[in-house]
Each structure stands twice: as structure tokens, then as C-alpha cells.
Amino acid sequence: MVDYDLNGVEEDMSFLEMLDVLNEELVAKGEEPVEFDHDCREGICGTCSLMINGQPHGPDSRITVCQLHMRSFNDGDSIVIEPFRAKAFPVIKDLIVDRTAFDRIQQAGGYISVNTSGRPVDANAIPIEKDMADKSFNAATCIGCGACVAACKNASAMLFTSAKVSQFALLPQGQVEAAERVQNMVRQMDLEGFGNCTNTGACEVECPKGISLENIARMNREYLSASVKG
Amino acid sequence: MSVLDSKVPSGPLAEKWTKHKNEIDLVNPANKRNIDIIVVGTGLAGGSAAATLAELGYNVKTFCYQDSPRRAHSIAAQGGVNAAKNYQGDGDSVYRLFYDTIKGGDYRSREANVYRLAEVSSNIIDQCVAQGVPFAREYGGLLDNRSFGGVLVSRTFYAKGQTGQQLLLGAYAAMNRQIQRGKIKSYTRHEMLDLVLVDGKARGIIARDLVTGEIERHSGHAVVIATGGYGNLFFLSTYCMGANVMASWKAHKKGAFFANPCFTQIHPTCIPVSGDHQSKLTLMSESLRNDGRIWVPKRLEDAQAIREGKLKPTQLKEEDRDYYLERRYPAFGNLVPRDVASRAAKERCDAGHGVNKTGEAVYLDFEAAIMRYGKEKAYTSGIKDPDKATIRQLGEEIIEAKYGNLFQMYEKIVDQNPYKTPMMIYPAVHYTMGGLWVDYNLQTTIPGCYSAGEANFSDHGANRLGASALMQGLADGYFVLPYTIGDYLSDDIRTGPIPTDSAEFDEAEKNVRDRIEKLMSGKGEHSVDYYHKKLGKIMWNKCGMSRNAKDLESAITEIAELRKDFWENVNIPGSSDSKNQELEKAGRVADFLELGELFAKDALQREESCGGHFREEYQTPEGEALRDDENFKYAAAWEYKGEPKDAVLHKEELKYENIEVKTRSYK
Numbered sequence A: 001m002v003d004y005d006l007n008g009v010e011e012d013m014s015f016l017e018m019l020d021v022l023n024e025e026l027v028a029k030g031e032e033p034v035e036f037d038h039d040c041r042e043g044i045c046g047t048c049s050l051m052i053n054g055q056p057h058g059p060d061s062r063i064t065v066c067q068l069h070m071r072s073f074n075d076g077d078s079i080v081i082e083p084f085r086a087k088a089f090p091v092i093k094d095l096i097v098d099r100t101a102f103d104r105i106q107q108a109g110g111y112i113s114v115n116t117s118g119r120p121v122d123a124n125a126i127p128i129e130k131d132m133a134d135k136s137f138n139a140a141t142c143i144g145c146g147a148c149v150a151a152c153k154n155a156s157a158m159l160f161t162s163a164k165v166s167q168f169a170l171l172p173q174g175q176v177e178a179a180e181r182v183q184n185m186v187r188q189m190d191l192e193g194f195g196n197c198t199n200t201g202a203c204e205v206e207c208p209k210g211i212s213l214e215n216i217a218r219m220n221r222e223y224l225s226a227s228v229k230g
Numbered sequence B: 001m002s003v004l005d006s007k008v009p010s011g012p013l014a015e016k017w018t019k020h021k022n023e024i025d026l027v028n029p030a031n032k033r034n035i036d037i038i039v040v041g042t043g044l045a046g047g048s049a050a051a052t053l054a055e056l057g058y059n060v061k062t063f064c065y066q067d068s069p070r071r072a073h074s075i076a077a078q079g080g081v082n083a084a085k086n087y088q089g090d091g092d093s094v095y096r097l098f099y100d101t102i103k104g105g106d107y108r109s110r111e112a113n114v115y116r117l118a119e120v121s122s123n124i125i126d127q128c129v130a131q132g133v134p135f136a137r138e139y140g141g142l143l144d145n146r147s148f149g150g151v152l153v154s155r156t157f158y159a160k161g162q163t164g165q166q167l168l169l170g171a172y173a174a175m176n177r178q179i180q181r182g183k184i185k186s187y188t189r190h191e192m193l194d195l196v197l198v199d200g201k202a203r204g205i206i207a208r209d210l211v212t213g214e215i216e217r218h219s220g221h222a223v224v225i226a227t228g229g230y231g232n233l234f235f236l237s238t239y240c241m242g243a244n245v246m247a248s249w250k251a252h253k254k255g256a257f258f259a260n261p262c263f264t265q266i267h268p269t270c271i272p273v274s275g276d277h278q279s280k281l282t283l284m285s286e287s288l289r290n291d292g293r294i295w296v297p298k299r300l301e302d303a304q305a306i307r308e309g310k311l312k313p314t315q316l317k318e319e320d321r322d323y324y325l326e327r328r329y330p331a332f333g334n335l336v337p338r339d340v341a342s343r344a345a346k347e348r349c350d351a352g353h354g355v356n357k358t359g360e361a362v363y364l365d366f367e368a369a370i371m372r373y374g375k376e377k378a379y380t381s382g383i384k385d386p387d388k389a390t391i392r393q394l395g396e397e398i399i400e401a402k403y404g405n406l407f408q409m410y411e412k413i414v415d416q417n418p419y420k421t422p423m424m425i426y427p428a429v430h431y432t433m434g435g436l437w438v439d440y441n442l443q444t445t446i447p448g449c450y451s452a453g454e455a456n457f458s459d460h461g462a463n464r465l466g467a468s469a470l471m472q473g474l475a476d477g478y479f480v481l482p483y484t485i486g487d488y489l490s491d492d493i494r495t496g497p498i499p500t501d502s503a504e505f506d507e508a509e510k511n512v513r514d515r516i517e518k519l520m521s522g523k524g525e526h527s528v529d530y531y532h533k534k535l536g537k538i539m540w541n542k543c544g545m546s547r548n549a550k551d552l553e554s555a556i557t558e559i560a561e562l563r564k565d566f567w568e569n570v571n572i573p574g575s576s577d578s579k580n581q582e583l584e585k586a587g588r589v590a591d592f593l594e595l596g597e598l599f600a601k602d603a604l605q606r607e608e609s610c611g612g613h614f615r616e617e618y619q620t621p622e623g624e625a626l627r628d629d630e631n632f633k634y635a636a637a638w639e640y641k642g643e644p645k646d647a648v649l650h651k652e653e654l655k656y657e658n659i660e661v662k663t664r665s666y667k
């Protein structure tokens, strides 16, 4: 752990802009800056990933680190910043971790097998109940940040995986491959070394997109019925 | 004769694409297995192209600098995607979408490309729905639409304020399916540093593994550049922090012409700059202009009182507000195209009516919409004589359902509640219409080097209409490029794998290594950001929302000086053979420092105002843009000749055979 003192922090600054200021100072002193992951800086790409005072994405709820502003802290506070920690997220450098395990879970089945070069039916041929479409959308808003894993004492990836499973399970288009999908994705999740879910709900609390635990329940049902079907 | 051959097929406009598809050479499925394609960029354009090419049978390698293809900046697109479905029955058609796009682009785009875009637009929606993209729906279960600026129909499909996210996750899912089948090999945290040409054809790239710092060679029979736009040239923009021009610029230096660099879109509704520490700007989707009304105080004293915090906007009476867009453009009102809305905001703020501390902000007000929706909802829910509080609450709920995440985003940044007090907004750099010049097949002037999505210059002319970038990215990637590239590759079925141990690869790798070494050996005076911010200031002040010859000339000199200073004095700590974010930034800024100069040069030669390019010398007495079709009805394609100042201009004359060229009017 390294301690840095920082002046000139303003309320309107975002947390990452505060780190920019720190890095600018370090570079000016000829030292190496602290590396951290970030890109969109508007809470949608899911790249930023910091534990701040022990909380993934910091103290405020329903936001990512890049949306956190310094007005959430007091002058003189010491702030402890760490990378997301989990066996399946090895640290690359400083505050940057490797989350490609998430990609591999998606590759195992997070799609509907239609050809992009095919000739699908008209988009309005299958009406979908608004409520279902909205629920599917809510599940699909997961940004793949990994805060759920970092928040969980078992480092479980259930919330993330179940969000994708749910998105498709709630749509008629997703039904055909539903059983296979859930089995393949769960298998991959286990292979990656994520822990088991013991229903503590810490993931839902820390999820910046408010992905609901209902998705985990739905995935468990899907998984069970897939196993029964064999 | 121009050296530029647009390869637009002959025949009537509406039949060109079908005819072309029937006539171009195809590669048979067995032979596709012997062909490798490199796709740089995994946003909507690159992701959809990679998935489709792999599905057709080619071996695809994809590259992105983020840790996952899912994080490309397409993810941030908010408002929606256009398609000429005419589901609303409001008179939409392929022709109307085509017409709106050409007109919106101020008659500076290529007719045949735009028509094709409109033609395939409706396939995009079918395709995405089949893939499980959860678009917004009406209560009856059918897809919902909203309207966007510059048009009079409702043709925008959306998924709340996260349309880009949902579409990108769709393309990412399609990619994942092909990764699982072994048809795509995805290289993440990799950056393309150079394009490799063999016998004049694009045959590979040099990439840097951003984790290990290793320099790698990758070969293919064709290279697709889909690396997005270059708006980060301005430092502050709505782009992601890593957005860059590196891949396109390297292709440009190897012979690909760069077209219309000065055509940049400045988006009217972004959260204003709050201070010097600012690292990026956040867009508030154009869809908000469906329901929000834009205004500033009529009286200068009121504006001043508001700036000083002595007066609240909600205290200002209706008659003391200037709804300047509604006043100036009664036909389109708040829904005028972006370039028009941005300039109008700047005009009001320059005249002293700005409403935040810096005087660079106008209001976007939802009060009227909240009350209108609230009333409607009260009636349809059978509430008789609802009181104001009930109406407001119902109205706020409806606004929440439509734009909830945008309102939340705003509140997090500005610390004000936009349901209760109007949003403050100001224009910011958002999109680049310019880019690599491509022909009808999306091929650049280098054989075998293609470009798709925002990286190319096609389709949007001098101004892009809202919700048309997502449409173009997916049209290019899913429906155009996978076919047109076959025409070129049909000559390569017997070529066999391209070796990477050739003299050409040796040389390209050596150049890349030399450049990195040179960057690392700067004297260490200033950080990379120092230079980037300086460049941004020059660009914004002299090549921004309005331009004039004198400023552009001085921008050219200043940028050239800044570039020289950068190469001598930049400070990059650490080493080049491991993860080094300062080095990554430095490489990107170095390219911007060249592009910036070409940008100013392009803006200087275009002695007219059109779309996002506003030259103060060329305007009507009412301050509207004054186009010069006689002399400037062309796409400016620049050929690299060493320093940016030596670039040579080639003109692609634009012909309008199916549309009457008129002065754009939104009055």
C-alpha cells in the first residue's frame, strides 16, 4: 500500500478526475502514475472498477466509480483504493484486473443462434408483452463491471450470469436454446473459479445498474428445469 | 479526371444495390476457409462485420484496445437507431429517410451510399429483434418509436436511454457465438500501431499488446478499419477517453485518403464544462428534445442574476423566457438538426444570455412535458379533477420511464434535480462525419483496406442526423461490407496465408519500434495531457463551432509548433515493455497533433458554410449558413505527402440525380 497526499481537489470533480490530478502530479515528479481502468466515464462501458473504502464503486449507490463525485467525501478524508479482488479476476497492474472470465461465460452461450447474414422475419411479427420486454431490458442493462463479484464474500458471478440468462429467458426468441444456454453458461462460470452463491444479496446492493436478485432465482429455475429435461 | 473512383454502380438509384450484389464476385464457402480478415475495432461496425464475416466462413481476427469487445464506445449511444419501417404509418419510406439524410447532411454526401443505407435500415431492426435485443415496446406488444431532430416522422427505435448498449451487446453476442465456434480470434487490450502493405495491398497490421508491451505482427488478406471517430482531438468531447485516430491515421500515411476532416458534429445538448479539471463531457441524448424546451432569459439582467445565483430559473415568468429555437425555426422548433441548434445556443450565450457561472449554458426544460403527460395520464386512469401535485407526480413518472437513466446521470454530475429545475446544457464535440475516404464498396484508396462505421466518411455529409450513426455502423457491418469485400477477396482464393516474416513486416515493425523509442526519449518537460489539453483549446477556439480564415491560419501554425514541442519535450515515465498508459496516450496524441493541422487546412480551403462547418465569412444576413454549391459541392479527400501542410487535395464531385439540391430550411 502506498500513501499519497493530494491538494486542490474540488467538489465538482469526479473521482477519476481526482486520480487524474494525482497522476499528473506523479508524472511531474518523474514517478510512475497509478494505473486504473476507465473509458467512457459515464457509467455505461463497465470498464472502471475500484474498491473504495471497501465498497465496489465507492460509497454512493447505483453508480459506477466514474460517476462518483468528490462531493461525496469530506476535506481531509483518507480514502483507501484497491482493485476488485477475486480469484477469477487476476490483477494485471496497480488497480487493473483481468475480467476476461466474463467474456468466456458469454461465449459459452450468451446469444441466440441466428445468423446475422440471414433473412429474419419482420421485427413486428412476434408481439412481445411490454412488461416482459421491459424486464428483459432491465436484465440486459448489466454493464459487466464485476462489482457483484467483488462485493461477494464467495466471489460468485451469479448476478452477472443470471442477468444474461434472464434477458433471453424472458423473450420468445430465447426459448429454443434456453436449456442448453443456462447449462453451458453455468458450467463455464464454475470452470472460471467463481464461488458459489449463498444468497447474501451483497451483489444486488453494490450493482451500479440495480440488477435484481430475481434474476438469480430465475436462473436457478431455468437450470433446474434444464437438468430435469436432461 | 479525378483519381477517386467512387465505383457507384450504374442504373436507377433504387436498383443499384440489388444489381451490384448480383453482379459482384463471390467467394465460395470452401474457399472462404482459406482467407483471413483482420477487423480492427469491435464497436457496432467492427463487431457486426466480424460476426458476419466469420459466419460466412472467413477466418477473422478482431482487435480492440479495451479489455472486452463489449466496451467499445458504441455502448454509450443513448437515443436510438433509425429505420424506415413506417410502423407508425406517418408516411415514412426508404426515399424519405434517404432524402432526410442527404438534406440533413447539407448536400455533401454521396447519393448512392445514402440510398443503400436507407434501404437496408429496416433489416437492421429485424435482425436485432431476432438476436434478442430488447427494444422499447408499446402496450400492444409492438415496437415503439420516437422522433429525432431534423425530421418530421417517428422512425427511431430505442431501448430507453441505452440503445447503443443494447445494440452493441447484440453484436458482441453474435461475435461470441463465432468466437466459440473458433471462427473469430479476439485480441483485446491490443492496439493497432501500423498498417502493413505488401505489393501495394493491405496485408496486415502491427499491434501492441497493451498488457505486456509486446509488438506483434498479424497478417490477413484484407484489413477492415472500424475504429470509430476522432473527436477526442478536441480533448473535451462526449467520446470515451481512449478514442483515437491511430488506425485510420496510419492507414492515411500508407496511402488511404482522409476525407472531410473538418466535418465535425457539435452536439447541442451536453452537460456544460464545470472546471479546469474536466476530463470529458457527457451527452444528454437528443431524444430529450422531443419533450424538453430550450430557452434562455430574454433580459440580460435576468441572465446575470441567474449566473450570480440571485434568481432561479423556475421563478422566471413565461413571457420573460426566450424559446429561441421555437422563435427562429417555427416549423421544426426544438427539433432542428444539431448543427443549427448548437450554433443558436452559442449565439445566445455569446450575446450574454448564458445561464451558468461561465455563461456557457442554456436551459432544457421539462416542466411543460411533465404537466402535459401528467394530465393525459390522469385522464386515462380515470382520475377526475386531478390536483397539480398529482398531475406533476404522474408526469414525472412518465418522464422517468422515458429518460430515467439520463436524468439520473445528470443529477449525479451536476448535483441538481432535473425533474424540479431545468437542465443546463451546452454544445460539445460529439461525432466526426469526416474519416477515411471509401468507395461504394467501403474500400479505401488502398486495395484491401476497408473502413466501416464512424471511421469512414460516407453517408452523413457535413452533418449527421440523430440516430443515424448506429444505423450506419450496423448497415456497414451486417449488410454491406461482408458482401462487397468478397468481390476483392475472390482474387485471393489461391494466395495462401500471408507470411509475417517478409521485408514489409520487418520494416513496419522497425518503424513502430523507432517511434516508441522516440516518444520515450522526450526530455520530460510536460505530461501527455498537457499537450492534449493545449491542442484541444486550439481546436475548440479556432476550429470549433464557428471558424474564420484568420483563426484557421493561426491554428495551423500553432498546432505545428505544439507538435514540435511535444516530440522534444514530452514526459513519459515507465518503460515501453510493460503496461504503460502514459505511452498509450502519447501515441494517440501524437497522431491528433498531425490530424489537427490537416483538419484546419481542410476547414480553410472550404470557403463556404455547410452543416457543422460554419465559416463566419459565409453567412446570410440572418446568420444562417451560406453554402456554395457551385464551387464546393465535393468531398475533400486528402492524400498524405509527408507533413500535414503538404497534403494534396483530391475532389470527389457529388452528383445529385435523384434529389433537388436546395437551401436547407427548417423555418
Ligand SMILES: Cc1cc2nc3c(=O)[nH]c(=O)nc-3n(C[C@H](O)[C@H](O)[C@H](O)COP(=O)(O)OP(=O)(O)OC[C@H]3O[C@@H](n4cnc5c(N)ncnc54)[C@H](O)[C@@H]3O)c2cc1C
Pocket (backbone or CB within 6 Å): B040, B041, B042, B043, B044, B045, B046, B047, B063, B064, B065, B066, B069, B071, B072, B073, B074, B075, B076, B077, B078, B079, B080, B081, B082, B163, B164, B190, B191, B192, B193, B226, B227, B228, B229, B238, B239, B240, B243, B244, B246, B247, B283, B285, B430, B431, B452, B453, B454, B455, B466, B467, B468, B469, B470, B471, B473
Ligand atoms: C455519448 C454518445 C451518444 C450517442 N448516441 C447515439 C444515438 O443515440 N444514435 C446514434 O445513431 N448514434 C449515437 N452516437 C454515435 C454512435 O454511437 C457512434 O458513431 C458509433 O457507435 C460508432 O461506432 P463504431 O463501431 O464506428 O466505433 P466505436 O464503437 O467507437 O468502436 C471503436 C472500436 O475501435 C477500437 N479501436 C480504436 N482504436 C483502435 C486501435 N488503434 N487499435 C485497435 N482497436 C482500436 C476500439 O477498441 C473499439 O472497439 C452517440 C455517440 C456518443 C459518443
Ligand code: SF4
Pocket (backbone or CB within 6 Å): A141, A142, A143, A144, A145, A146, A147, A148, A149, A159, A160, A163, A206, A207, A208, A209, A210, A211
Ligand atoms: S450484475 Fe451489476 S455488478 Fe454485476 S457485472 Fe452486471 S452491472 Fe456489474
Ligand code: FES
Pocket (backbone or CB within 6 Å): A037, A038, A039, A040, A041, A042, A043, A044, A045, A046, A047, A048, A064, A065, A066, A067
Ligand atoms: S468508465 Fe465506463 S463505466 Fe466507468
